Every structure is written in structure tokens, then in C-alpha cells.
Amino acid sequence: AQSVTQLDSQVPVFEEAPVELRCNYSSSVSVYLFWYVQYPNQGLQLLLKYLSGSTLVESINGFEAEFNKSQTSFHLRKPSVHISDTAEYFCAVSRSSASKIIFGSGTRLSIRP
Amino acid sequence: ETGVTQSPTHLIKTRGQQVTLRCSSQSGHNTVSWYQQALGQGPQFIFQYYREEENGRGNFPPRFSGLQFPNYSSELNVNALELDDSALYLCASSLDGGGETQYFGPGTRLLVL
Numbered sequence: 128a129q130s131v132t133q134l135d136s137q138v139p140v141f142e143e144a145p146v147e148l149r150c151n152y153s154s155s156v157s158v159y160l161f162w163y164v165q166y167p168n169q170g171l172q173l174l175l176k177y178l179s180g181s182t183l184v185e186s187i188n189g190f191e192a193e194f195n196k197s198q199t200s201f202h203l204r205k206p207s208v209h210i211s212d213t214a215e216y217f218c219a220v221s222r223s224s225a226s227k228i229i230f231g232s233g234t235r236l237s238i239r240p
Numbered sequence: 241e242t243g244v245t246q247s248p249t250h251l252i253k254t255r256g257q258q259v260t261l262r263c264s265s266q267s268g269h270n271t272v273s274w275y276q277q278a279l280g281q282g283p284q285f286i287f288q289y290y291r292e293e294e295n296g297r298g299n300f301p302p303r304f305s306g307l308q309f310p311n312y313s314s315e316l317n318v319n320a321l322e323l324d325d326s327a328l329y330l331c332a333s334s335l336d337g338g339g340e341t342q343y344f345g346p347g348t349r350l351l352v353l
Contacts, residue, residue: 131282159340159341163344169346170246170328170330170344170345170347171344172285173341173344176341178341211273217283219282224295226273226287226288226290226295227273227285227296227298228273228332228342229285230283230284231282231335232282233281233282
């Protein structure tokens with residue numbers, strides 16, 4: 128069975144500072160990895176995904192995540208955050224042969240001016 | 241391209257009642273998954289429908305049931321509502337079942353009194 132651990136429930140950072148949101152997963156088989164973002168009172172939006180190939184994946188708004196198989200991690204990073212990045216971020220895992228996505232408990236990113 | 245839509249946006253019910261939530265999948269997608277997101281938690285998988293058949297189910301009791309129509313839209317029905325059913329219900333659409341990338345709708349917020 129797969130599981131996802133997001134090590135930080137809240138991460139406060141100053142605007143224009145770098146940020147890393149940590150995610151570790153457990154699985155005995157190959158997995159797909161995702162980061163979803165949820166803005167206040169909204170549904171989930173796909174931020175980026177790793178299916179195969181290059182271990183470094185990027186989003187259109189400056190976030191990136193690196194798949195590290197040996198450390199079973201998929202940490203999310205951004206070199207300089209903006210107020211508009213304030214949201215809840217969910218790391219998730221799935222398998223091609225399974226129907227469900229398993230989500231972590233989420234990390235609330237709060238940006239201070 | 242039309243995204244995933246859900247209705248209604250908000251709903252208030254009393255304990256013991258029944259509720260039906262609706263979802264229209266993204267254009268071209270034949271798979272719909274339903275998730276329950278309790279306050280402060282990550283989404284939990286309820287079930288998935290692929291080409292009108294159930295294609296996987298999470299740890300939810302039988303009073304949670306679903307349906308997918310020939311146009312791939314879907315319904316989630318919950319009978320005998322309990323207070324703990326209060327949550328954001330998210331619908332996600334994808335292509336050809338499995339755990340590949342799922343795109344989420346804005347959700348229906350259900351409050352059970």
C-alpha cells in the first residue's frame with residue numbers, strides 16, 4: 128500500500144524568500160507523484176506531476192519538484208514566493224493500475240509581506 | 241475545453257436525510273473519481289467510475305453510492321446522512337481509469353446538521 132507524509136503542517140515565509148515543502152512517500156512499486164494546490168474555499172488544482180523520465184519537474188508559476196527514488200521524496204521548492212502563493216499544498220501518489228490518488232495531510236503556506 | 245464542474249456549490253441537510261451531488265467531467269474524459277475532504281485534512285478516495293462501471297472503492301460504507309451516465313457525467317448519493325459526512329466533496333475526471341492525472345472540480349460543500 129502507498130502512503131504520503133507531509134512533514135510540515137504549516138510553513139510561514141516572508142515574501143520573496145525561498146521555500147521548500149517536504150513530501151515523503153512509501154510504496155513497493157513504481158508510482159506517479161503529484162503536487163496539488165488548494166486556494167481558500169476552492170477545489171484542487173494540479174501544480175505539477177512526475178510520471179516518468181526527468182526527475183525534475185516544473186510548473187508554469189515557478190515551482191519545481193524533484194523525484195528522489197533513493198530517499199522516496201518529492202519535495203516542492205520555489206526560489207522566491209509571492210503573496211499569491213498563499214494556499215494549502217497537497218502531495219499525492221498513485222499507481223497506474225489503481226484508481227485512487229492518495230493524498231498527504233497538506234501543508235499550509237503563509238506568506239508574510 | 242470545458243473543465244470539471246460540480247453542483248450544487250453548497251448544501252445544508254439534516255441528519256438522516258439523503259443527498260445527491262453532481263459532476264460533469266472535463267471534455268474527452270471517460271473516468272470520474274469522487275473524494276471527501278474533511279476540514280483540515282487531505283482528500284480521501286470514495287470511488288471511481290470508468291465507462292459507467294465502478295472501478296475501485298475506498299473505505300466508505302455502502303450508503304455512499306454512485307452512478308456514471310453515458311455522457312460520463314456522474315452522481316454521488318449519500319443516504320442516511322450523519323454529522324461526520326459534513327465535508328467538501330470533490331469530483332475529479334481523467335482518461336481511461338487508473339491513477340493517471342486527475343483534474344478536480346471546485347467541490348460541493350455539504351453541511352449536515
